[in-house]
Amino acid sequence: MRATWRRLPAKLHEVGWEPGLEVPAADGSPLITDHYFPRTEGDFPTLLVRSPYGRGLPWSPMYGLLFAEQGFHVALQSCRGTGGSGGEFDLWRNEAEDGRATVSWLREQPWFNGTLGTVGPSYLGYVQWALALDPPPELKAMVVQVGLHDPHALFHSGGALHLEKALAVGLGMTYQHQGVGPFVKATLRLQRRLREVTTAKPLRGAYTAALGCEVPWLDEVMTRPDADDPYWRGASQAESARRLRVPTSLITGWHDGLADQTFEQYERLRAAGCETSLLVGPWTHTSALQQGWPEVFAESLAWLRAHLGPDTSGLRPTRVRVHMGGENAWRDLEDWPPAPYTGRWFPTAQGHLTREAPSDRAPLASFRYDPDDPTPSVGGQLLSRTAGPRDNSALEARDDVLTFTGPPLTEAVDVLGPVSARLSISTDTGHSDVFTRLCDVDAQGRSVNVCDGLGRVRTHGQEPAQITVAMSHTAHRFAVGHRIRWQISAGAHPRFARNPGNGESAVDATTFTPVRITVHADSALTLAADAGGREPGAAGEG
Structure with a gap:
């Protein structure tokens, strides 16, 4: 384990293991649980880790051994119907009651000292939000890593x-x-x-x-x-965050397929006045737990030590830490998003991106989308290893992809915060999707995706429809000599199911209809500047 990752903290305790404990679920089914513990006399807080993915690799070393080495009891449990636990697995429906049943069992254990934390990624984050909907009094801290709350x-x-x-x-x-x-x-x-x-x-x-x-x-x-x-x-467990008082650390990556849910969680916790922190790295859903694990583990450990024990020395001074793409550096921020300013960029018929607002709603450019030859997905926010920043050059050479590109920058531009697009779209069939992406084009012309989003368009006749597409969040520096590019297409397959183009269900359609899609001049790309103040792209026009 320690040979896999550098920069892990030194082991503090030898670890013991009690495998195969049976914990009664809410319906009485046995939830198989492994108990990891420090082989040291004394009281230690407990971490509850509930997973539908088994209790072997990588969960046993990453959450059982490593946290027990640092002075925690760890109850690593298989959710109902998985990993040998009894009953049937039913996505999301039993997690709140089974979590409460497990806490009731913990109260009866001689090693449980009444101080409880939770930690885990992905669906292991969902089960934490489920428990937090009615948090037990023993729950003192949560760490949700690349986790979801809304299936x-x-x-x-x-x-x-x-x-x-x-x-x-x-x-x-x-x-x-x-x-x-x-x-x-x-x-x-x-x-x-x-x-x-x-x-x-x-x-x-x-x-x-x-x-x-x-x-x-x-x-x-x-x-x-x-x-x-x-x-x-x-x-959805969104209600948990709206009223939670349990200190909660949130961790995600810019290219995590659940990143948007993390930003929603942070916004709700802040609005509720809950103590929270946010770490956003240069990671995908999987790389956060691989290449990013030293940072993720250190962040998680510091939060749990601070709120389950007296050691606050590992906490960082600011609430938010983000990794700046294009700069390869970390920034500490007081809050997210930090930017007080939003600037708009507008497409032109010549394929440029300009700060000058259009005077009309004239058609700018059109393309034909064929669902039988769908525009492919390239990188972005996924759960698989194909996620992340990728060269978009081959994608942008296709006839069904539009690009609008700004001039070479004479000063670096920092974009921090949510990105969105307001699109004015007309179609000839009345049914289409629109995929919109922000890219960074370097001095050699290589176009790399920064963030993106997809929306569904319904039109009537030739009258354009107005749609606003959220394109997630970013912290990215566009360097001197680079250009800002806005990419527009009608899909990203197989990331998204193909829109049949005729109003039929994407799941049941057997007939597909090609669509002619037109982008109009009153479309706009909205970017957020950094708190330092200069508008994105204010220099380098022309």
């Missing part, structure tokens, strides 16, 4: 299905708790059959060829795009 938003946004995320989650939930061997075999099968599955007509049920079995809950989440559908009732 609907994981699978859908604006009516569009996050197809690649759905398949990744289905794979992980089905196989990871079975051990490394079955998980690796299933991962390779999904990679081999990804194109076959994601281009199937209809899409419904096609995943079974790649996952090797039916996953009933995956069928449900893929076919219910409406957040108001009764199926999703009780799924």
